[in-house]
């Protein structure tokens with residue numbers, strides 16, 4: 400049998416993170432590897448209430464029938480209202496589409512706008528699943544650095560000046576996965592101005608924005624967008640539950656017909672029952688209190704990991720100090736290989752993810768380690784961070 404896979408499949412690689420996530424299944428291992436939200440933040444009682452309400456409602460048949468491609472209208476409206484109020488999004492010019500997670504938003508955006516050979520600028524390190532989506536549409540990836548103040552806008556401009564193939568800039572501005580870094584307001588504005596100057600798209604992926612636990616709100620890049628060149632996505636995965644597979648994409652109205660047709664030929668629409676429950680949680684309960692509770696959970700866990708790491712890690716290591724979200728990055732000296740570090744950590748009972756899992760070329764050496772502090776218990780965080788900290792000393796001092 401000679402059945403060739405499409406050439407585009409040759410551009411996609413399996414996730415490096417997976418192998419460490421699988422290692423994390425070993426009983427007794429403390430895991431900082433998975434990028435999953437804290438289960439304590441799931442609004443389970445509220446979900447029970449609205450699942451029951453939906454199934455007992457006089458509208459049950461329509462809730463179980465195929466629904467609107469754009470999304471369950473009350474949820475669409477409630478999200479639009481929230482984004483307009485919180486960040487000043489302009490829904491005269493834009494519209495909102497419910498998608499099956501931010502992952503699908505990336506797929507839709509890529510399908511609509513990326514041609515083979517287009518270049519995508521991305522922060523590096525970044526969320527590698529998105530690399531694979533852009534690669535599936537045969538785009539080339541160009542990494543730019545990210546630091547404590549966010550994406551390196553000068554590096555972005557250098558690329559834009561010299562590479563006319565750039566079509567899209569992919570950025571995670573808030574509490575980035577994997578670094579935990581956030582892009583400051585001035586850089587967000589500068590990035591938007593660059594996108595206008597060089598006539599490219601910004602794909603703004605903002606699933607952690609609601610999880611700020613320190614400092615002031617910084618508006619998304621989309622809030623500067625007077626031209627409709629910023630495609631904004633966020634998700635309910637980290638504020639309600641990832642299994643709902645619900646996210647949203649905000650694009651200029653004139654592009655809506657393309658989003659609609661992509662949804663139609665991918666999955667028709669996202670899960671209506673889940674949308675009903677999400678809408679109930681967001682509009683008929685104290686949703687702000689729910690978000691505050693989640694922020695508090697992440698604030699406490701983040702402080703625990705930071706304090707413990709600082710206590711035990713070698714002084715030549717540095718941490719990213721997140722002000723929201725669920726990731727922290729530890730930067731080690733170049734003498735420490737992150738993959739080697741990760742396997743040694745697993746031997747000692749804790750699993751993290753090496754920076755190579757977030758690199759465009761994962762075969763290059765990396766000296767950083769991502770830790771997600773969301774799913775471990777407080778006790779596990781303290782114990783795991785102590786192991787990680789002590790391992791940096793042992794590796795740097797050459798005792799292991």
Ligand SMILES: Cc1ncc(COP(=O)(O)O)c(C=O)c1O
Pocket residue numbers: 434499500501502503526571576604606633634635636641644645646
């Ligand atoms: C930066 C970023 N974008 C998108 C996603 C995908 O989220 P979902 O498809 O569940 O909305 C994740 C998940 O971890 C993420 O970290």
